[in-house]
Amino acid sequence: MPGWIEIIIRSVVFLIALFALSKGLGKKKLSHLTAFQYMLTIVIGGIVALSVVNPAAPVAYGLIALAIWFLIPFAAEFIALKSKRFRDVTKGKGTVLIQNGKIMEDNLKKERITTDDLLGQLRNNNVFTAADVEFAVMEANGDVNVLPKKENQPVTPKMLGTKVSPSKEPQTVIMDGKMLLEPLANASLNTKWLETELEKMNVSIENVFLGQVDSDGQLTVDLFDDKLTVPSPTEKPLLLATMKKCQADLEMFALETENEEAKALYQKNSERLQQAIDKLTPYVN
Known part of the structure; x- marks a missing residue:
């Protein structure tokens, strides 16, 4: 067999093996790998490279080596799920960098982090002054998470005592000009509703790159043609405006009528x- 054909076959075999191994080890970004996992990827890459380009090495030997380097970390991950102590040894623990607004210089030296590195990590968390930080910790994967002091935290509706409408995951009902039936059913909607909404916008489904329905049942679309614009949904503002008009009409009727019974009825319904x-305003704004 020609050498180049053997390399192609070996490459395909080990590509399939690597794909199976990566599925077994779970989903994890490269930046979130521990030192052991990073070393594991290097060794596996070396095994694959040697097994592919070295015709003298039997394919079975390479697959056995891959299996061993897969089973060991797989077993370590399983034990780590059961044992906190083992997890601390293999994956490490978080290190406090700032506590109660005070920078922990000894911990910076321990993790070999310079002041510039720390300030850069704070800026990545939208914090530009160390004194504004209540607590900062470096996780085992190297990420730095920051808790600003109370007075520097963003204002939330809860802090203001304002009620807001609960939101659910938006459902993508159109993608690449095609209707997606399952997300549409998840939103308790049907194809007839979607066709009606598109007709209101004067848009055909073939021209829609992406269409999504929010938790309030409003459809927003993005068209293939970026030069075309689609009006924003108006259902909620229109509902609120209609209710305000009805309330104003009831007040006007109460002022115009001379019948005391009718006046009281209009006034009562206006207040209701x-x-x-x-109650509805926070949910429709």
Whole structure:
């Protein structure tokens, strides 16, 4: 067999083996690998390279070596799930870099982090002054997570005592000009509804690059042609405006009528509608 054909066959075999190994080891970004896992990827890459380009090495030997280097970390991951102590040894623990607003210089030296490195990590977390940090920790994978001081944290609706509408995962119902039936069913909608919404926008489904439905049932689309614009959804603002108009009409009727019974009825319903508007406003804005 010609050498180049053998290399092609070996490459395909080991590519399939590597794919199977990567699926077995789980999903993890390269930046989140521990030192042991990083070493593992280097060794596996070396085994594959030697087994592919060295015709004298039997393919079976290379696959056996890959299996061994897969089973050992797989067993280590399994034990780590069961044992906190073993997990601390193999994966490491987080290191506190800032606590109660004070930089822990000894921990910086321990992790070989310079002041510039620390400031750079803070900037990655949108913090530009170390004094604004309440707590910062370097995780085992090298990431630095930062908790700003209370007065420097972003204001949330909860802090303001404001109610907001709960939101769910948006459903992608159109992709590359094709309707996706399963996400549409997950949103408790049907194809007829989607066709009607597209007709309101004067858009055909073939021209839609991406279409999504939010938790309020509003459809937003992005077209293949970037020069075309689609009006924003108006259902919620229109609903609120209609309710406000009805409330204003009830107040006007109460002022215009001379019948005391009708006046009281109009006024009562106007107040009820105003209460409904106050409760609904956070959900439609």
